[in-house]
Amino acid sequence: MKKKLEIIKENEKNGNDGIEQTTYKKNSLLEAFSDFVDTGVKQDDVPPVSFSQLYRFSTGLDKIVLIIGVLGCMGSGVCQPLNMLLFGNLAGDMATFGYAINQGNASQAVFDQFLDNVINFAIYNTIVGAVMFVSSYLSIALFNYSALRQGYKIRTLFFEKVLNQDIGWYDVNQTGDIASRMSEDLNKFEDGIGEKVAHFTHMMFTFLGCVILALVKGWELALICLTSLPVTMVCIGIIAVVTSKVAKKELDAYAMAGAIAEEVLSTIRTVIAFGGQKKELARYEEQLIFARKNNIRRSTLSGMGFGLLWFFIYASYALAFWYGVRLVLSGNGTYDVATMVTVFFSVMQGSMNFGMASPYIEAFGISRGSAAKLFYVIDNEPVINQSKSRGKELNHVKGKITFKNVKFNYPSRSNVKILQGVNLEVEPGQTVAFVGSSGCGKSTCIQMIQRFYDPSEGEILLDGENLKNINLTSLRNNFGVVGQEPVLFGTTIGENIKYGNKSATQEDIERAARKANAHGFIKKLPQGYDTLVGERGAQLSGGQKQRIAIARALVREPSVLLLDEATSALDTNSEAKVQAALDAASKSCTTIVVAHRLSTIRNANKIFVFSNGVVVEEGNHSELMEKKGHYYNLVMTQVSGPELEDLQSSKRNGVAFRQQSSVMSSEPDEDDDKIIYDDNEFEMKPSTSSLWSIIQFNAPEWWQIVIGCLASTFVGFAMPIFAILFGDILGVLSNTDEDYVRSQTNTYSLYFVVTGIVTGVSTFLQISMFSIAGEKLVERLRKELFGAMMRQEIGWFDDKKNGVGNLCARLSSEASSVQGATGQRIGTILQSIATIGLAIGLSMYYQWKLGLVALTFSPIILLAMFFHARMNHVENLEEGSSKEAAAKIAVEAVSNIRTVASLSAEKLFYQLYVSELLPYHKKSLRNIHIRALVMALARSIMFFAFACCMYYGGTLVYNEGLQYETVLKVSQALIMGTVSIANALAFTPNFQKGFKAAAQIFELLNRQPAVRDAQNASADTWDTGNINYSKIEFRYPTRPDIKVLKGLDLSIMNGKTVALVGPSGCGKSTIIQLLERFYDPANGTVNVDGTDIRTMQLRTLRSQLGIVSQEPNLFDRTIGENIAYGDNDRIVTTDEIIEAAKKANIHSFIASLPLGYDTRLGEKGTQLSGGQKQRVAIARALIRNPKVLLLDEATSALDNESEKIVQKALDDAREGRTCISIAHRLTTIKDADLICVINNGVVVEQGSHSQLMKMRGLYEKLYTMQVGGS
Incomplete structure (x- = not known):
């Protein structure tokens, strides 16, 4: 008899939350499939x-x-x-x-x-x-x-x-x-x-x-x-x-x-x-x-x-x-x-x-x-059919975009209103910004401009023409899009950029890469622009992927530039350069920016503030600050006194932002964190069977x-x-x-x-x-x-x-x-x-x-x-x-x-x-x-x-x-x-x-994994949890000729929060992956309490780690099941799920949904915004109560309103446990017990925030540049 996958509901209310007590067991894919929205006749x-x-x-x-x-x-x-x-x-x-x-x-x-x-x-x-x-x-x-x-x-x-x-x-x-x-x-x-x-x-x-x-x-x-x-x-x-x-x-x-x-x-x-x-x-x-x-x-x-x-x-x-x-x-x-x-x-x-x-x-x-x-x-x-040639062909696009009373519900969540009457107008050549709390409809507007969806009511116009009357290919060819989670295809870097413009020459490709601050690291690769990037760009760091995606958008020379958190994955150095490139590109086209980091949109001609699916404020930065309304509150939650003090301290020391930008611009890109595979590697050996x-x-x-x-x-x-x-x-x-x-x-x-x-x-x-x-x-x-x-x-x-x-x-x-x-x-x-x-x-x-x-x-x-x-x-x-x-x-x-x-x-x-x-x-x-x-x-x-x-x-x-x-x-x-x-x-x-x-x-x-349990591997959990990286040398197996870590030494004491910072691709994420034993080092050891982690059982090792990655991967299951996925060794109760969600500042949003924690997320969590997905991922990590919390840009996708609340939740979660945090936004890690600056595969600086600022080294340059940009 087929196992029935069930959610046992006990109809037991939890305080004032109004959420039913639910025990999550294995979910039925067949039941899940039948839950899909009926679009007529099902397959x-x-x-x-x-x-x-x-x-x-x-x-x-x-x-x-x-x-x-x-x-x-x-x-x-x-x-x-x-x-x-x-x-x-x-x-x-x-x-x-x-x-x-x-x-x-x-x-x-x-x-x-x-x-x-x-x-x-x-x-x-x-x-x-x-x-x-x-x-x-x-x-x-x-x-x-x-x-x-x-x-x-x-x-x-x-x-x-x-x-x-x-x-x-x-x-x-x-x-x-x-x-x-x-x-x-x-x-x-x-x-x-x-x-x-x-x-x-x-x-x-x-x-x-x-x-x-x-x-x-x-x-x-x-x-x-x-x-x-x-x-x-x-x-x-x-x-x-x-x-x-x-x-x-x-x-x-x-x-x-x-x-x-x-x-x-x-x-x-x-x-x-x-x-x-x-x-x-x-x-x-x-x-x-x-x-x-x-x-x-x-x-x-x-x-x-x-x-x-x-x-x-x-x-x-x-x-x-x-x-x-x-x-x-x-x-x-x-x-x-x-x-x-x-x-x-x-x-x-x-x-x-x-x-x-x-x-x-x-x-x-x-x-x-x-x-x-x-x-x-x-x-x-x-x-919406791209293959049909019907519709008006666009010859010259000015770039005027108008929303008229636009209402919209996603087809998979028809009972949840996303846009509830949006009215806005973007003039040709303007740079406008969409801001607001996570899930308020900003990214939905970006998708509707591309005509991924049509409004249920109202209309969207481009240069006075309804999008429905424009040839779809012609429409999208005039847009350059950079999404929050950049997607690259499993071909060469050059081909990935060329996807933006099929007629682009090599010169055009390199020019776009330079604008996106990607040319330097690309040329350092053995095969340059002919280097294969791996599936979904898996062999590149987040920042490198983002820069190539930006180059792909810029090579189109678009009439309208759509930027949905386009610089969220970049380190401070790269962000300054890329932001400058985007600023230059936006002068010749209409630009719409979705941003949580409000410092990147202060110079926008107009800022539209969204809340609950409508535009509640509009104006430039100064006008909106004077109103002291929604936008003002968002800005105030992002920039606080200590950051301003640090900035002014830096200026008193004679280090101005523009000077730092100039200094950093002359520095070469470091070797990439992730390495590209060789086309000749891993050939499958022929074998026979009988x-x-x-x-x-x-x-x-x-x-x-x-x-x-x-x-x-x-x-x-x-x-x-x-x-x-x-x-x-x-x-x-x-x-x-x-x-x-x-x-x-x-x-x-x-x-x-x-x-x-x-x-x-x-x-x-x-x-x-x-x-x-x-x-x-x-x-x-x-x-x-x-x-x-x-x-x-x-x-x-x-x-x-x-x-x-x-x-x-x-x-x-x-x-x-x-x-x-x-x-x-x-x-x-x-x-x-x-x-x-x-x-x-x-x-x-x-x-x-x-x-x-x-x-x-x-x-x-x-x-x-x-x-x-x-x-x-x-x-x-x-x-x-x-x-x-x-x-x-x-x-x-x-x-x-x-x-x-x-x-x-x-x-x-x-x-x-x-x-x-x-x-x-x-x-x-x-x-x-x-x-x-x-x-x-x-x-x-x-x-x-x-x-x-x-x-x-x-x-x-x-x-x-x-x-x-x-x-x-x-x-x-x-x-x-x-x-x-x-x-x-x-x-x-x-x-x-x-x-x-x-x-x-x-x-x-019959293949034995290269990373596996040793004989007589220990199932014992850690006593204290002191982590030590000793003389670590590492090369990715797909590119053994490039050394990523070059003798790295790093000690992390139990209960301490250690932040890893440095330029994109310097080896930060590799350090976390070595602790997870996704890879083993070529030389050196990773020890916990003096014991080589290779002698521990993999399941035991990983059960004590909780990770929140830069790009959250959620499954096509309910929200509750996604959170419960954080601990797969037991049945997680609803009380625990709700508590974790509260800590991650996502509970209120979930409770507002018609199905609450039983809401399905869609494939890869597509039914949530980036910020909502990230908070669910944070809740998933917290529910397993890990001894070590690994945060790889854990708050990068959050809006300003949520970021500090979640950051506080993470600060609370760090109490009593070790935490390793990777951050580009340095203000989020200034209270860390130890900050280690990684460059070229080794630790070049370490100390507290104040100590590193006094050193006036690489950290001080990065921090000053970032806070100065605020």
Whole structure:
């Protein structure tokens, strides 16, 4: 039974807060998904599309190709009935020949006629085989050609449509779910429109041809033989309906698992820091269990259906022989042996093809379910559509922006009013500022100017034109945007800047970088502007990312500059320079600034003060200060007496702000804190896997596998046994004693019934047992793979090959590929081995010469299989690499859709996506011919083999007196064995993919993380908590040639607050990451109470640390669950959550929401403002009551009103515990017990604030510059 994720509410009020007492347990992603806002028809409610709809995107060429392919299927489908007609006539001739021998009147003429008949059969059957080869090649090649074209078209179209959805759509759809659709659903869709359709169509034409032939030759016997058909069709119909519905549930569960994985892997530092690996693994496993149960249910029902199917087929054989022999013996002349055999084998072959076509119906059902979800997105027309060319093109933008009574609610929180009638006007060329408390609507206005959303009421005008009437791309191309949390893409620094202006030259890029104060540190990198920045810019410090984002905005030379906390992540030195650049850039355009640090907007032409979604004040700084209203209060809370005193003290010492700025400007940028990886690092080493290694991993299900193997063996034995029974029956028919014939017919009919019972039961066990074993294996592999990913050190995630997109693609595709080499595929292989093995044994027993001749065709098939497998292996490697690279681009674009949209980079990412898929697509179109030739050979070789065997067998009868029924037994048995190999050949692509995927999975499962628990690692907590960094040298594993820390020594005493300051990229954040053991130093030790932290258990070490990072990572769960995430070793009560929220100054805001602490935050916390997210992150850190508090710019995103309150809360939280604080805003750390100035990887100054000011060194320069700017 699926674990229910619940929130137990105890309806116990807490004082005056009005918040219900809640105990938070594991949250259900399925329940979470259903909580999304209903935007009409949910994806989950979309029924599977019709089969014809699978081809809705086919072009005229595709239709022509498909028509020719269907004609090829028709041609190959006619071959089997022709073979049955020829074989029936030959069987009649053999019975006549045997009858003559039994009567003792077989003359030489009879022998000669027999040999002529055999030769004619061999010639005609060879011709039919040639037709089968040509038509099969055409049908398979053309269907695969069409499928590849349509699959490529839909894969690219889906991504294009996803990119062009409006931002409101993304608010209610998880990017992880979208990524899963692009991987798993697209693969399953393609699986249902290609080669399998050709096989199915061939089998259906074969079935129809055989049935028509049977009815024409002998309708009475044919109808008796077809009695199983209605039951067969009912079974298949039920299977199709059930599998389609259950498959959709399975896909939904896997999509949810993909969403969990994407969320976790994209925030892996947060997950590891708070010890959330077990919780996330449990959430992920829950979805896997749900998918596994649905899949087993589907397979069990399929097994029952197919078991009944084969029982009725064999039962109909029994009835047909019993009734057919009586018709032959009736002596009315209508039925003879030739007619009976033709009718019987036609119905048998038709029924077998009908039965073998059934599994394809399951694949089509899955494909229809997948297509429904894909087409839902493709057909969804966004309200705000960037891809449409409608609207006015902007030629010259003056930059006048007007809000007229604008009201707005976010689509995901329609009951919460964000803007409640905003009226404002920005004149061309003005610099205006939006200020106000966190969450008052400032950033929302910035988003609405970019038309991420449209107002629910009112209108927004640009130069007097409603934004809705302006072409969206043209509109956004006139804006330069720098957000609070800068987003960079996983390409080079130069390309990241060029995203701002696709036509920018290298000179333009460098000019913009200089303006943003980024050129210096970029040129110091070994590859300069060609340096790769890592996923989301993970290899850069916050300040460096911010500067590149600013350069990206400036290179556009925008008409309107939108700055949402554009300098919040910069140190004082960089901020002064960048602010000067922004000031210069703003002179030539309209500039709108959202700022919490009011010192940066004092010179604005106009300042708009927001409160509760409306503009409550407007004017310049002086005017607003004179009013002594909202703005005045904000300013007063930011600048207090001590800072002013320090500033004046500095000026008395002759250190003026402008002089310091000049001095600092001449100083070179330091080495970057985070290091960029080399493109050649971390190449994945090739590895191999075997079927045996997969089976070993499946060991817990050994008894299901054993039963499945035995059942597969019995199913495989059925074909050769049938051949023996058939040969014996034909031998019986040549007997002159009619009573003997009737008696033996009854006996052999009973044998057929028994064979049907055994085959039916064995088929059910084969499918159900291997399904259980296969699904549990896949569940285990996915779980273990996800767990192995979360166990890896952070340095592993820094490698570009382990980006979120690649890892999510691996989770969804590799385990599924392994399933292609396990489960029912193993059953099919064993079934084929049993068939060919028994066939060889029987042929050697009955006539070894004829057996050897028949066996000569098996090596041809095996050689074809080997060649085809080798080709598939290479093709699958290329396909995996191509799709992983494309998936990485897709996930990166979708995860950062706001940045992509603001840059109008949708077409660019689409082109990048296409560029990764197109080369493999073109090569695949060439390779389909080889696969078609091999499959055509596998189908047609039966005809050539039968012709050869019957010819050689006839000569043995003619020359050596071999009984003709022995020829039929040996030939039929071996040819059926050859056919079984051909059927197994159809699964070789699955096996090649499975083995490759298994190799990659096992490689990761066996990988030992570089940062892990030592043997006998201590689980003891700290006694006092004195921290000491001794002679630390460190290089990031992705750039071992650059030393970040160069012998750093630092001592932090228990209970003290130590602040780390210094230029952006000097190594401050690295110090915190070493304490968290995200990395280990190359030399030196980090000790706590004299003990090397490498001897401590990682979980114990991290449980005593509470971290608040510069960019808070929140999860798509409730606010309460996000806060409770701070301590994952226990159940956190609501009282504790509320208390932590109060300390972080976020409780009042949460309580004002309709759902309070049960409010979902949206993906990456998008439903909150930056300041609100930061305060939730602070509450999350406080709830675990850490011994050491790590603050990496913890208050950088807070507005002035909240900052001092939160700062006081942090000051209170520091009491009794050690605190390490990184700050660019130096006024927040002046009361620290110890301030350490880091520069160039070492501590260059340390002391209290007053001591460092007296030194008049680097700290004094930084502080004076910052306070002077205030």
